[in-house]
Amino acid sequence: TDSVMLFAEQALEAMRSIPGTLQQSLSVENGMPEMAVSIDRDKMSALGLTLDNVGLTMQLYFQGNSTLKFTEGNYEYAMNIRADKAYRQQAEDVQNLTFVNNKGESVRLAQFATVALGTGPNKLERYKRNSAVTIRTQVIGVPSGTVSDQFLEKIATLNKPKGVRVEPTGDVQSMADSMSVLTGALLLSLLLIYLTMVLLYNNWVDPFVVMFSIPLSVIGAFLALALTNTAMSIYGMLGLVMLIGLVAKNAILLVDFANDALKEGKTIDEALIQAVKIRTRPILMTALSTIIGMLPVALSTGSGAELRNGLAWVIIGGMAVSTLLTLVVVPVVYKLMHGKTTRKMQAQTEIERMMYE
Incomplete structure (x- = not known):
């Protein structure tokens, strides 16, 4: 002790x-x-006493x-x-102090223990x-x-x-438990979003292209926290959950437009160039409005401001980096995933055209 x-x-x-x-x-x-009180158990047993008897x-x-x-x-x-x-x-x-042993005899505490x-x-x-x-x-x-x-x-x-x-223990343990729950919620939300897009797109490829933009936002979120010397908190984890929907929307705009352009007979390169050219403005407008709206929260002071600041910096960093990288990475991934399929479709179309001629 x-x-x-x-x-x-x-x-x-x-x-x-x-x-x-x-x-x-x-x-x-x-x-x-x-x-x-230090008890000698051997002497205690020899005197016909038990530890329960002495303790009681x-x-x-x-x-x-x-x-x-x-x-x-x-x-x-x-x-x-x-x-x-x-x-x-x-x-x-x-x-x-005296005790009564199993023979009915009186035994003093000093006979088998020391008191100090x-x-x-x-x-x-x-x-x-x-x-x-x-x-x-x-x-x-x-x-x-x-x-x-x-x-x-x-x-x-x-x-x-x-x-x-x-x-x-205390608040630290509660925060660790909450972070664990939010991590599970984050993974579950990713799975549900992917499965929902699989049903909507009716294929497994386009949802994968869209989901590829989410890791880009995580990079930006942690980069913003590092640059501002802000620790990850429960509010920061909530910000990551919010980012999933925000950044996935930008990728969906590009993928949808590219799919429509392919259906119109354009090549995959033409479809992607047109998608980035036309969709860049609305994507930047959405990202800038979100970033500017979160700046007052990120720069606020006062009681509990460090928690709110973490949420804001996660969203600002995630939106800024993912928006810029999405315009480059998503088209590249889209071409890698669709290139082989598109070439087959174009070859089939060319064969059919030649047969009719």
């Missing part, structure tokens, strides 16, 4: 050195006076038995019988069935995840006692 409390105090000092943390404290304070007797001696009731007339009074306070203060008095005064934690705290000490702090102006990462880096340099582990 002493080694754990020493490590907890060192970890508390590490927390205090992290910028943005205030009112750091431990859930358990050391230095409270206590009376420690000491519990009655110090805490008493509150289950007793005293009834007088129509009134019932709760009773708690235990040793008088004067006989619970000194180690010598506790050593004279010392100090210890003011309470016993448990986490996942283990003794625990919680370090609490308020975080201002810095994401909780950033503080958690810095804290884990600092305590990794400390001499951690054997059998002791460090786990995040």
Whole structure:
């Protein structure tokens, strides 16, 4: 226990050195006076006593038995019988505590245990069935995840006692759980969008071309977070989910127009050039309106602004990069996926024309 409390105090000092943390404290304070009883189990067994018998007797001696009731007339009074306070203060008095063994004989505590005064934690705290000490702090102006990462880096340099582990709890654990749920929601939304487009396009190729624009937005989102020194948060994950629909729309405009041009008899190169030429303006207008609309949120200050800023920068970075790359990458992927099929269709059309001639 002493080694754990020493490590907890060192970890508390590490927390205090992290910028943005205030009112750091431990859930358990050391230095409270206590009376420690060290039992020799071999001597105890030889004297005809069991650990249950000794523990129950000491519990009655110090805490008493509150289950007793005293009834007088129509009134019932709760009773708690235990040793008088004067006989619970000194180690010598506790050593004279007597127990009755299996032979009905009286045995003093001093015959099989030692009693010493010392100090210890003011309470016993448990986490996942283990003794625990919680370090609490308020975080201002810095994401909780950033503080958690810095804290884990600092305590990794400390001499951690054997059998002791460090786990995040509170807001940090809640945020980690929420991020995990949102990650699952993000993957599920990708799957549903792809399957929906498969039904609408009636093929597997065009939805793949459209979905190829989504990784481009993720690159832009994380690039924006890195450039602005903003940590990924729950709001940032929500921004990624929003980006899926925003950037997929731009790719759909190009793919639809190229498909219509192919049906009109144009070559794949002509269809893609015309699609980019005609659809670039509406795509840029949509992207710019979204980016400009999110700038006030990205540049806002005040309480909780760092969370809102993350969402805005994710959308701004994702839209900016994906819009520019979509106009280049999506046509390339479209030609790679449709080139072979288009050549076959054109060859078939040429053969049919020659047969009719």
